Amino acid sequence: MAGNRQIRALNVAEKPSVAKAVSGILSRNQARVREGRSRYNKIFEFDYTIRGQPIHMLFTSVTGHLMELEFDDRYRKWHSCDPSELYQAPVRKTVPQDKLDIKRTLQQEARSCQWLILWLDCDREGENIAYEVIEVCTEANRNMNTWRARFSALIDRDIHEAVQNLDRPNQSFSEAVDARQEIDLRIGASFTRFQTMLLKDAFHFDFATEDRNLILSYGPCQFPTLGFIVERYWEIQAHEPEEFWTINCSHNSEEGTANFSWMRGHMFDYTCAVTIYEMCVEEPTATVTMVRQQEKLKYPPYPLSTIELEKRASRYFRLSSEHTMKVAEELYQSGFISYPRTETDSFSARTDLRAIAQEQQAHPVWGPYAQRLMDPEADLWRNPGNGGHDDKAHPPIHPTKFSAGESGWSQDHHKVYELVVRHFLACVSQPAVSAETTVEIDIAGELFSACGRVILAKNYLDVYRFDTWGGSFIPTYMLGQQFAPTTLTLDSGVTRPPPLLSEADLLSCMDKAGIGTDATMHDHIKKLLDRFYATKDANTRFSPTNLGESLVMGYDDMGYELWKPYLRSKMEDDMKAVSLGTKRKADILASCLQEMKACFLDARLNKVKLFEAMGIFFDRTNRTGAEEQQTIGGVVRRCGLCQQADMVLRRRQDGKFMVGCLGYPQCRKVVWLPGSISEAAVTSNTCNVCSPGPVFLIQFKFRRLEIPPNYSVDHLGCIGGCDDTLRQLTEICGTGPRNPPGTSASVRGQAPTTTSGRQAPTTTSGRQAPTTTSGRNPASNVQRGVCSHCRQTGHSSNGCPSQVSTSGRARSRATNHTNGGSSVPCNSCGEPCELRTANTANNRGRQFYSCQSQECRFFVWEDTINDGGVGQNASHTNARGSNATSGRRGGRGRGRRGGGGGGRGNDTTFVSATGEPVSGRRCFSCGDPSHFANACPNRGM
DNA sequence: GCAAGGTC
Incomplete structure (x- = not known):
């Protein structure tokens, strides 16, 4: 037992292993161990002397963060508030249930200690955890003297130095993390709730979800990670193979064969390549211009992170x-x-x-x-x-x-x-050591090189079997030596798209852009798979799913770079500034959240882009979420029916104003407003009559011609039941907007509870008619009269021709399969065309038919077929919105050669696709064996 | 039911 005067210090590490290791070092393995309340976090006890002062040390740990940031209860439920409110909703830090044992241990031990020494990891998160520990401990003992031990490795000297040079915690570091947590929470929760509530019931998703609770999450790390995958996928889709040309030379000698490659690499211009090739063939003697021998090292990897x-x-x-x-x-x-x-x-x-x-x-x-x-x-x-x-x-x-x-x-x-x-x-x-020999030769002024490598010492490669370093043979050449090439060929190749991102590629992208940390990157990748945003094939390569691609496409079409890494990088810069003290936490929080809230509101206004993108891949359901109604003002009052969510002012797509519960569709409480309203906005004034309050007043503007002359056009009204003016106008005008001439009332039908105009704003039961249940529901009139998909009359959305092709459209985008039922024949070869989907900025998602034969350049937009667009479009526009006669579909090389000014002879005359020696001497231009193209009389025509 | 960050 420590004496009365001996100081007792509570030491806390970030994880049990560090508490054990540091205790071991400081006590020279003499520490006694006892259990704490949490089974993982033991308590070590020993005596130690800090700067001559004997201290009784208690050493325990947390397991990472002790606290979590969360919204106040009032905002926790998804339907409790408009997601845009999450940018200001109060948040608090609490110790979650599974960490309460650790909290109790800390508080219990803190009561008997005078000092608190914090051994958290020396990074920003560690500093933040330090403040969480301080908060919990000082709650139990206000008078603790708080110290920070800073160590860089768990080795004797560092640890002893740290404890003899105790410091104070760094608030700036911790505040940077506070800001990061708050921004992540607000952005993540608002966008996730928004996306999920908007889309999850609006489409038939074609992937199996046992779990009914499909969540379309958004996160500042997961979305950029998805963005990398989608971007590469689009790059591959947009790739157009391009033919290129290269000259190769080989030489057999008694020692063996040397393969020389063209130092120009390759050329895309066939005529140019052929001209050079002809020059080489005309004077094929090779002269060795350089022989270089060098020792090369291959270094082992750096230590493993x-x-x-x-x-x-x-x-x-x-x-x-x-x-x-x-x-x-x-x-x-x-x-x-x-x-x-x-x-x-x-x-x-x-x-x-x-x-x-x-x-x-x-x-x-x-x-x-x-x-x-x-x-x-x-x-x-x-x-x-x-x-x-x-x-x-x-x-x-x-x-x-x-x-x-x-x-x-x-x-x-x-x-x-x-x-x-x-x-x-x-x-x-x-490192491994090799001797490398490089030989350069000159044929008719063109340079070629060959390389040979002999491994002299494998060294680390002997143990690191994962790395390889191939040797290759090259015969001996002397400077100035001349020889006749055994083969000299003009070979063609085709550019290929980059491969899909592998897991290693993805990690590199994230690392480079600062997305996630070493401890969380794998979580973000896994989350994309769990959320059905991406899939991984057997070669560990990632493709976006239709869901992942359409989400990114939707935001991309809005013009937002929410799926790019810049937002996270900027946040990271801000965090750094806060931790260095050059920016204040409150300032960056305010600016970042303001910016993101504006972005959120704008994204919500542009949600049609998300619908359009999703519509390319998935069929619509006829269900709509509450999100489809336009929220035009803030909260009016707390819902008296469900008592869990707010009532907000909304304007439906048909123009009706209402105050509805955010808990819709679970709670259907609604107050319909007069049909003569042209504008309405929630004010910050509250009604001093209606209860329970607050009930915010709404500023209305009525259409003069639709209200009796004794009523004012402007009215500050209350929906709480006290407002006679509002009630009278509702009775006089009804609750729907007037229909424009030519639109029948049955098409623009009103809800049964409101057509009579008997429903007063004070109605508390206020049930909104379900939109999908029975024929009584006027919504079904809408379905019968006008197709909700294409807005044409004469058929329902179920029978809509464009709707029917949607699923085909979705699949064809992913697989480019032929849509068997309604294919279009090629106007050149007559074969059925493939239905494909464009992926360009101008025409993304638009479908087109194109001939599967690359020889026929037939092309037509699917949506112009009935307009007689086949003939019009086929000849001059391709799916990428460019001119088909430029040969983009057929590959640039083919187009150039086909339409090129110089004409051409036999393509294969000088080309050996199989790598065989050149077949003969013949003019590329006219085919005459008596001369080469550079001396062709037709040249320049 | 939501984020990302710690860690068991």
């Missing part, structure tokens, strides 16, 4: 980043590898690297390599490179305990452990 671990495990073993992290976490928990969430890719000079390598000498497979590494005579050891990243909290991932495999390990545990060990051994090894 989390992102590199994820990327490499994906590349080498095709493990998902999420699974890799799960396995790595288990290896870490059981002590085989170091902490797996680290940005650091350089070892501290004080790490005993040799001891780590030494442990691996017993391994049956890579043990001999480790032994060689330890042997000074082998000269294999090398201090590892520095990748330039240091999170100041954790070392690079490395093995911490030898294992030749444990009985409980899965294949993947073996793989990840092997990767960590081999990577570490590679890092501390010499």
